[in-house]
Amino acid sequence: MASNVSLWGTLTTPLIRQNPVTLQILGICSALAVTTSLDTALTMSISLTVVVVLAAGIISAIRRHIPNTIRIIVQIIIVASLVIVIDQVLQAYFYGLSQRLSVFVSLIATNCIVLGRTESFARTNPPLPSMVDALGSGLGYGLVLMLVGACRELFGSGKLLGYQVLPLADQGGWFTPLSLMLLAPSAFFLLGALVWTMRSIWPEQADEPDFAPHEIEEER
Amino acid sequence: MTRGIWDRETVALLLLAAAMPLAVTWLLATGMQGALRLVFVLIAAGLWHLAFMLARAQPPSFAGALTAFAVAVLAPAELGLLPMLIGISFGVVAGELAFGGWGRNVVNPATVAIAFLGFGFPAAPWPVLPIQLGWAAIAMAAIGMLVGVMAWRIAVSATAVLVIAWYGGMLAMPFLTAAAVVLVLLVCDPVTSAATDLGRWLNGLLYAALVMVFASGWQGAAAVQVAISAALLTSLAAPLLDEIAMRRWLARRKHLG
Numbered sequence: 096m097a098s099n100v101s102l103w104g105t106l107t108t109p110l111i112r113q114n115p116v117t118l119q120i121l122g123i124c125s126a127l128a129v130t131t132s133l134d135t136a137l138t139m140s141i142s143l144t145v146v147v148v149l150a151a152g153i154i155s156a157i158r159r160h161i162p163n164t165i166r167i168i169v170q171i172i173i174v175a176s177l178v179i180v181i182d183q184v185l186q187a188y189f190y191g192l193s194q195r196l197s198v199f200v201s202l203i204a205t206n207c208i209v210l211g212r213t214e215s216f217a218r219t220n221p222p223l224p225s226m227v228d229a230l231g232s233g234l235g236y237g238l239v240l241m242l243v244g245a246c247r248e249l250f251g252s253g254k255l256l257g258y259q260v261l262p263l264a265d266q267g268g269w270f271t272p273l274s275l276m277l278l279a280p281s282a283f284f285l286l287g288a289l290v291w292t293m294r295s296i297w298p299e300q301a302d303e304p305d306f307a308p309h310e311i312e313e314e315r
Numbered sequence: 316m317t318r319g320i321w322d323r324e325t326v327a328l329l330l331l332a333a334a335m336p337l338a339v340t341w342l343l344a345t346g347m348q349g350a351l352r353l354v355f356v357l358i359a360a361g362l363w364h365l366a367f368m369l370a371r372a373q374p375p376s377f378a379g380a381l382t383a384f385a386v387a388v389l390a391p392a393e394l395g396l397l398p399m400l401i402g403i404s405f406g407v408v409a410g411e412l413a414f415g416g417w418g419r420n421v422v423n424p425a426t427v428a429i430a431f432l433g434f435g436f437p438a439a440p441w442p443v444l445p446i447q448l449g450w451a452a453i454a455m456a457a458i459g460m461l462v463g464v465m466a467w468r469i470a471v472s473a474t475a476v477l478v479i480a481w482y483g484g485m486l487a488m489p490f491l492t493a494a495a496v497v498l499v500l501l502v503c504d505p506v507t508s509a510a511t512d513l514g515r516w517l518n519g520l521l522y523a524a525l526v527m528v529f530a531s532g533w534q535g536a537a538a539v540q541v542a543i544s545a546a547l548l549t550s551l552a553a554p555l556l557d558e559i560a561m562r563r564w565l566a567r568r569k570h571l572g
Contacts, residue, residue, distance in 0.1 A: 271398060275435035284409065291413070308415075 105228045109235035111297075116239040117290045118300050121207040125199050126240055127282040133256050136244030137237075138192055142181045142200055144233030147209045150174045151217040151229035158218050170213050175204040208232055243285050251276030323418050326464050326505060327377040333458040333465070334381060337499070340451035341388055353387040355396070359403045360386075367412045376417040382407060385425035385500040388448075389539055390432050391439035398439075402432035422550045423507045425500070430547050433540060441537035449492035452499045465503045468512060472519030473498050480527050489538040490530045497542035498522065507550045513560035514553070521556070522549040 115121045122143075129139040153173050154161070161169050182200045185193040193200065203209060212232050217225035248254055250273045253261035261270035275281050294301040342349055360383040364375035386403055394402075406428020411420040432439070456474075459465030477494050480486040486494075502508060502522050509518040525545035529536060536544075 271395060271436065273398070273401070273435045274437055275431065278434065280434075284405070287409075 102224065102227050105224055106231040106234075109228075109231040110238060111235075111293070112300075114235045114239065114293075115208045115211070115232050116236055116286070117293050119211075120290075121211060122236055123286070125202060125206060126236070126243065126286065127279055129196060129199050130240055130244040130247055130282050131251070131277055132248040132254075133241065133244045134192065135195055136240040138185070138189070138196060139199065140233070140237030140240045142185070143203050143206060143208070143236055144230065146174065146177045146181060146203050147212055147229040147233045148226050149177050150209060150213050151225040152222050154213045155217040155220060155222040155225035158220075161218070166218065167210075167214070170210060170218075171204065174209050174213070178204045208236055239286075239289065242289065243282055246285055247276045247281060251281070324377055327381065327417065329462050329464045330381055330459065330505075331377055333455050333462070334384060334500070336454035336458070337388075337448065337451040337496070338384060340445075340447050344445040344447065349387070353384065355399065356383040356387045356390075356403055359383070359400055360407050363404060363407045363412060367408075367416070373412065373416045378417040379407065381500075382411070382423075382425040382428075385423075386428050388444075388500070389425070389442065389497065389543060390429050391436060392442045394432065394436060394439050398432065398436055402428045402435065405431050418506055420506060421554075422547070423501050423504050426507075426543065426547050426550060429543050433543060441539045443489065443537075444492050444496055444539065446488065446492055449495045452492075452495040455499045456503070459499065459503065464505060465499070466505065466508060466515045466518075468515035469503050469508055469519040469522075470498065472516050473502065473523045474519075476520060476523035477526065480523070486527060486530055487538075490526065490541060493538035493542040494523075494526045494545075497539070497546050501543075501546045502549060504550075507553060509553045509556045509560070511557050511560035511564075513563065514556040517556040517559065518549060518553055521552060522546065525549060 109115055113119070116123065116126055125139060125143075129135045150170070150173055154170055178201060181203070182193070185196070185200060212225075212229050216228045220228070245255060248256075249260060252272050253259060253263050253270045264271045273281075342353075345352075357380060360379045361375075364379045367373045368375050383403070386406065390399070390402065406424045406426075410422055410424035410427035411417060412424075414420045433441070456465060456470050460467045460470060474495070477486060477491060477498075481488070481491045502518070509515045522545055525548055526542060529541040529544055530538075533541060
């Protein structure tokens with residue numbers, strides 16, 4: 096079970112094949128809110144990855160001592176403590192960035208991916224596989240966030256990580272920024288297009304249709 | 316759905332035929348510039364219909380031409396080719412073709428494309444519709460209702476409210492023109508408007524009410540912008556209006572036993 100191959104598989108499966116955002120549609124709220132620029136998306140991905148890995152490690156280490164009836168409370172306390180630490184670190188060293196991320200770092204405590212991994216995996220597995228699994232989920236989340244964040248920053252303001260990549264029309268260049276990209280709906284569109292693309296490439300990711308459209312018999 | 320000569324394309328062609336007075340008036344008013352814009356939008360929409368036919372075996376529809384015409388008339392002016400292409404692609408693909416083609420879409424692709432361009436490029440000026448387009452819209456509504464591809468309940472209820480508001484001085488003439496053109500081109504679209512009798516009355520009333528609210532309360536909004544926003548919200552509310560009509564009918568049936 097604990098061979099290198101399965102660890103590698105645990106790490107890479109959530110990147111594309113079982114991506115928490117595009118396949119399981121988890122963590123959408125923060126994915127929409129913090130992707131207006133690449134640096135906030137990057138910070139958010141790192142914060143979430145750190146939280147989910149540490150939480151998985153701690154919960155997995157004490158998994159035999161958590162009473163089953165209050166396990167959710169215990170998990171949330173551990174996750175929330177880690178989130179507070181991350182939030183304080185961000186406020187201490189990256190104050191401007193933490194102001195732009197506003198409440199969403201604190202909201203990692205309620206992120207479905209964190210609780211989902213601790214509840215479904217870390218609670219029943221040893222620390223090392225749990226942390227690798229959590230790292231994979233965090234990276235899968237980060238991958239989607241970066242993609243959406245890069246698209247939105249590039250087309251919304253012509254920048255990437257704050258550097259002007261596409262010359263703006265009002266500064267003598269050719270690129271007219273698409274202001275819609277900086278508004279929340281565009282994240283929905285991009286995420287929808289991403290899910291659509293992924294499910295076209297890997298059809299096994301697509302859900303079963305709820306019902307088949309029936310064909311109406313032609314009346315002659 | 317097919318019944319006799321009536322299939323999807325008959326409806327689309329009759330809608331196109333009804334739009335001819337509006338198209339001719341608009342081309343006379345805008346000249347070469349308008350014609351080029353229309354050709355560009357037609358090609359862009361047509362290519363997407365072609366792409367979906369090849370990729371998904373989805374039959375293309377003449378309704379795509381109506382969509383293209385509506386976008387050419389109503390989209391913000393002075394946009395470059397690339398923004399225009401992004402807008403029309405988004406509207407046609409995400410508004411119509413992704414759902415399975417004309418007849419299965421939830422919102423009108425032209426409304427989506429124009430709203431997308433309006434929100435995406437807020438600096439671009441909205442077109443000012445020449446006043447004769449309002450008269451041409453009446454002709455289009457008349458043909459559409461006569462051949463039965465436009466719901467007269469929507470047109471009558473919306474027009475009644477709008478004309479009364481204009482007569483009472485609550486609606487300026489540019490707003491009335493824009494509201495009339497958007498009403499016939501987008502709101503009366505048989506796919507995305509309400510489909511029940513009561514729902515259609517409510518659909519027209521809701522559209523007119525939204526136009527009046529936006530025209531009076533939205534500072535600095537252009538006439539076309541007001542009408543498009545009202546059309547977008549109305550088409551989103553159309554299923555709700557149908558649901559209200561059906562609930563009311565069911566409740567009355569139960570009451571009768």
